[in-house]
Amino acid sequence: GVSEFYQKMVREKGYEMFYVSSSDWSLFDLIRDFLQFRNIPLGPILLKDKHINLKNIWKSGGGSHQHKLEKIHFLLRFFPEMKFILIGDSGQHDPEIYAEICHEYPQRVMAVFIREIHPKHSESPERREMEEELDFHFIQSTQEAISLAEKLQII
Incomplete structure (x- = not known):
């Protein structure tokens, strides 16, 4: 469903796609x-x-994710008029990184979609704060993201 979701954003709304990953070059x-x-x-x-x-190639995706934050900061500075929809998952600190971005650039983030990998974290106070104050949407599937994005008129 990722292809359908992203195609809707690009073809129907004209959004640009940027991919930030912990994988190495x-x-x-x-x-x-x-x-x-x-x-x-x-x-x-x-x-x-x-x-x-x-030896370190086998660790791609691990370690510090500070570079994700730095790359997103770069995109926000490079495109000062652009608003962003942040999409990630709960597996590699995306919620914490995106929360920091939302606090620093509150008018620039339209919504945040986080695919929930660890349902046991679904009742944490941090997650409730993200949902209530920062417009985070924790989802189980891409179909759920599509439905929610349509409801929010993002796509």
Whole structure:
């Protein structure tokens, strides 16, 4: 359903797509090919710098996610008039990163969609604050995101 969701945003609303990932640059071709194969709209793919040695390649996606925050800050500064919809999951600190962005740029984030990977965290006070104060939407599926985005008139 990701392809359908992103295609609706690009084709029906004219949104630009930017991909920020904890994967390192050595996986760029694979990620781009995956997007094309799955008919997911292409856009700039912002990844971590290459790992210095072969041993660290196997850790791609792990470690600090500070670079995600830095890349999103870069996009917000580079496109000062653009508003953003942030889409991520609960697996690699996206909620915390996106909450920080929402606090710093409250008028620039239209909505946040987080695919819930760990349902046990669904009742945390932090999550309730994100839902109530920051317009976060914790979802279980892409179909749920599509329905919610249509209801919110995002797509």
